[in-house]
Amino acid sequence: MKSLEELAAIRDRMKNVVNTREAGEDNIRIAVGMATCGIAAGARPVLNAFTEEVARRELSGVTVTQTGCIGICQYEPVVEVFAPGKEKVTYVKMTPEKVARVVGEHIVGGTPVAEYTIGAAQR
Amino acid sequence: MQELSMNVLDVAENSVAAGSTLTRVTVEIDTAQRLLTVTIADNGRGMDEETVRRVTDPFYTTRTTRKVGLGLPLFREAAEATGGGLTIESQPGRGTTVRATFTLGHIDLAPLGDMTGTIVGLVQCNPEIDFVYRVTADGEEFCMDTREVRDILEGVPLSTPEVAVFLRGYLQENTENLLKRSTLI
Numbered sequence: 315m316k317s318l319e320e321l322a323a324i325r326d327r328m329k330n331v332v333n334t335r336e337a338g339e340d341n342i343r344i345a346v347g348m349a350t351c352g353i354a355a356g357a358r359p360v361l362n363a364f365t366e367e368v369a370r371r372e373l374s375g376v377t378v379t380q381t382g383c384i385g386i387c388q389y390e391p392v393v394e395v396f397a398p399g400k401e402k403v404t405y406v407k408m409t410p411e412k413v414a415r416v417v418g419e420h421i422v423g424g425t426p427v428a429e430y431t432i433g434a435a436q437r
Numbered sequence: 438m439q440e441l442s443m444n445v446l447d448v449a450e451n452s453v454a455a456g457s458t459l460t461r462v463t464v465e466i467d468t469a470q471r472l473l474t475v476t477i478a479d480n481g482r483g484m485d486e487e488t489v490r491r492v493t494d495p496f497y498t499t500r501t502t503r504k505v506g507l508g509l510p511l512f513r514e515a516a517e518a519t520g521g522g523l524t525i526e527s528q529p530g531r532g533t534t535v536r537a538t539f540t541l542g543h544i545d546l547a548p549l550g551d552m553t554g555t556i557v558g559l560v561q562c563n564p565e566i567d568f569v570y571r572v573t574a575d576g577e578e579f580c581m582d583t584r585e586v587r588d589i590l591e592g593v594p595l596s597t598p599e600v601a602v603f604l605r606g607y608l609q610e611n612t613e614n615l616l617k618r619s620t621l622i
Contacts, residue, residue, distance in 0.1 A: 316607040321589045324603055328593045348562065350508045353447050354438055358554050362605070365561065369598040377596055380562035 331374045340398055342376045342421055344368075346408075347392040349383035355390035356409070363410035364393075367417040376421060389432060395420060404432045440550025441475065441539070444512040448477050448535055449559055451508060455481030455533065459567045460559075464552060466541070466574040466619050473521075473539040473546075473619055480532040489527050512537055519543035542622035549619050553608040556581075557601050564595035570608070574615040581608065 346352065346361045364378045386392060389406035393416075396402055403426045405416060412430055420426045428434055438444050445462060452460045457479035465474040484492070495510040512535070513523040521538035539546055556570045560583055567587070571580045583595060586604070593600065 316603075316610050318586065318589060318607065320607075321586065321600070321603060324597075324599050325590050325593045328597055328599060329591075348446070348450060348558070350447050350511070353443050353450075358443065358446060358551070358558055361558050361562070362554055365598045365601045369602045373598075376598070378561070378598060378601075379596065380558070 340375055342398070343396040344376065344378045344421070345381040345394045345396065346378070347382070347384060347390055347394075348380040351383055351387035352390045352392065355387075357391040359410045360391045360393065360408045360413065363413040364417065367413055368421070371417065371422070373417075373421065386432070389435060392432075395426070397424075405430045406432045406435045438511055438515065439547065441515060441547050442550040442552045442555040444508075444515055444537075445475060445477065445552070446555040446558060447508040448512055449479075449555070452477060452479035452481050452533065453559070453563050453566065455479060455483070457481035457532065457566065459569070461569045461571070462556065462559075463571045464549070464573075464616070466572075466615070468541060468575055468618055468622060471541040471622060473541050473549075474536065475539070476534065476536045478532065478534040483529040483531050483533055484525075484527040485529050489525050492525065493523065509535070515539075515547055518545040541619060549616060552616060553605055553612065556608060557605045560586075560604065561596050561598075561601040572612045572615045574618040577615055579611050579615055581611075 344364050346357050346364065348357050361378065368376050368378055381394060384392060391408040393405040393408045394402055403420065415427050416430065449460055449462060459480050461478045463476040493509045493513045495507055516523045516537040516539055519540040520543060521540055523535065523537045525533065525535050527533040556568065560568055567583045569580065569582045571578065587595065590600065
C-alpha cells in the first residue's frame with residue numbers, strides 16, 4: 315500500500331527540477347474548463363490525462379489547472395493553452411484520447427493541433 | 438452527471454469560489470442502514486437564509502453571465518431519486534455545509550464513480566487551499582489532509598503534476614476497498 319512517506323522522494327526530485335529553471339514567467343499553462351458544463355461533459359478525465367502525460371514526459375514548467383465556464387458550453391470539454399508570448403489556443407470537445415497529441419505536438423513541439431481547435435470546429 | 442463524484446467536484450468548486458480555505462469532503466457508507474452520506478463542508482463566505490432557500494432552484498444563480506445554476510439542483514435530484522435528500526446549512530461569514538443522503542442498493546442510485554479523480558482534481562487545481570478527504574465504511578476509515586501533505590512537500594506545490602499522479606495512486610489504493618462497499622448491496 316502506498317504511503318505518504320513516498321512523497322518525500324518526489325519532493326526531493328522536484329526541488330532539483332525547480333532549482334534548475336527560472337521559475338514563473340516561462341510557464342505554459344493548460345487550463346481545463348471545470349464549471350458544471352465542463353464537468354458534466356467529461357472535463358475531469360481530460361484534466362487527469364493531461365496531468366499524467368505531463369508527468370510521464372517529465373515536462374518542467376508546465377502547469378495543468380482549471381478555469382471556469384467561458385460561455386461556450388456546447389463545446390465542452392474546453393481546454394485553453396497559454397504559452398508565454400503566444401496567442402491563447404482553445405481546444406474544444408476534448409477527450410483523454412486527444413491529449414497525447416496536444417502535449418506532443420503543441421506543448422513540446424510548439425505547433426497547435428489545428429483540427430482540435432475551436433477554429434476548426436466552427437468551420 | 439453520470440457519477441456522484443462529478444456532482445461532488447461541482448459542488449466543492451462552489452466552496453472554492455466562496456473563498457473557502459479548508460474544505461472537507463466526506464463519504465460515509467453504512468451498509469446496515471443502507472445509507473450513503475456525502476458531505477461537502479467549507480469555511481467560505483456562506484449564505485443568508487434567503488439565498489440558501491433559493492440555491493437548489495435551477496433558475497437561481499449567483500453568476501451574472503446567464504440565468505441558470507445547475508450544480509446543486511442536479512445533486513439534489515440525484516439524492517431524491519434514491520429516496521434520500523439534500524440539506525444545506527450556511528452562515529454568512531462562517532461557511533456552508535451541503536449534505537446529500539442516498540439509499541444504497543436503490544435502483545436509481547448513480548455510481549459513486551471516480552472519487553479519487555475528484556479529490557485530486559480539486560487539490561491540484563487549487564493548490565493554495567486545503568482539503569480534508571475522509572471515507573468511512575462500516576466503522577473503517579481513511580483520511581487525507583492536504584495540510585499534512587503540504588508539510589511533507591516543503592514548498593513543492595500541490596499542483597505539480599508528479600505530485601498529483603502520486604496522490605491519485607495513493608488515494609486509489611487506500612480507499613478502493615472502503616468505497617467498494619457502496620456497491621455491495
